[in-house]
Amino acid sequence: MRLTMYTDFSLRVLIYLGTKEPEKLTTIQEISDAYNISKNHLTKVTFELGKAGFIQTVRGRGGGIRLADLPQQINVGTVVRKMEDDFHLVECFNSATNRCPISSICGLRGALGKALNAYLSVLDEYTLEDLMFNREGLREILQT
Template sequence: MQITKFTDLALRVLMYLTQEVSSSPVTINEVAQQFDVPRNHLIKVVTRLNKLNWVIATRGRCGGLKLGIAPENLRLGNVLRELESKNSLINCAEPPCVLSGQCNLKEILDHGLNSFYEEMNKYTLQNIVDQKTQQAVIKLHQRYSA
């Protein structure tokens, strides 16, 4: 299984927002520049994260982005499940499979996917940004401020 670019960028945004290095709010332009991604794509990601209440986005001259949830409360499996919207790895109905209802493949793959999400839920956003990742994110913030 490979996550989408949307989910990958969402995880990077969440990681970036865990560190408040400057008194200035983090902006869309800052994140777009830091991760070298199109601003319009980033807006879609941030809008989704905002709807999930994982990010608080404030508009206006003094606006910006900040985490809407404590990093230790955001489980990685829940993030992946929500953003990937995958509850099943295959669809036996489209196109119709002649083995549908007569084989175990879908059930086994669904079990594996659920096990993957459960395993990922052992980790939080805080686990992701501990130690070396935290230092890398802080350096990104400092690079932008300089």
């Protein structure tokens, strides 16, 4: 199983913001510079993170973004579920587009479905705080 780059960037944004003081605003440009990621990509990511309630956005001069909750309250499994566009691991996971002739008698869908549930279940055990166990090291590398 593989996360999209979109979800990877989403988690990186949250980690970056988690290294900051809760009230401090950060710009997308700062995050873009720290990770060497396109500002345009991060703009889309932060828009979705805001819509999903993971970050707060403040518009205007002196504006920026910050976490909407404390890092220990942001569940990694929830973030992944909200940011991934689908979990169609194989064709038969999507009933609208499935053309596989053996899907009605094949065990692949069940096995992969069970694996996906286990994968997400493990992610549910972690919070953003858990991902930042070396906060000082992160601050040093990201120069926050």
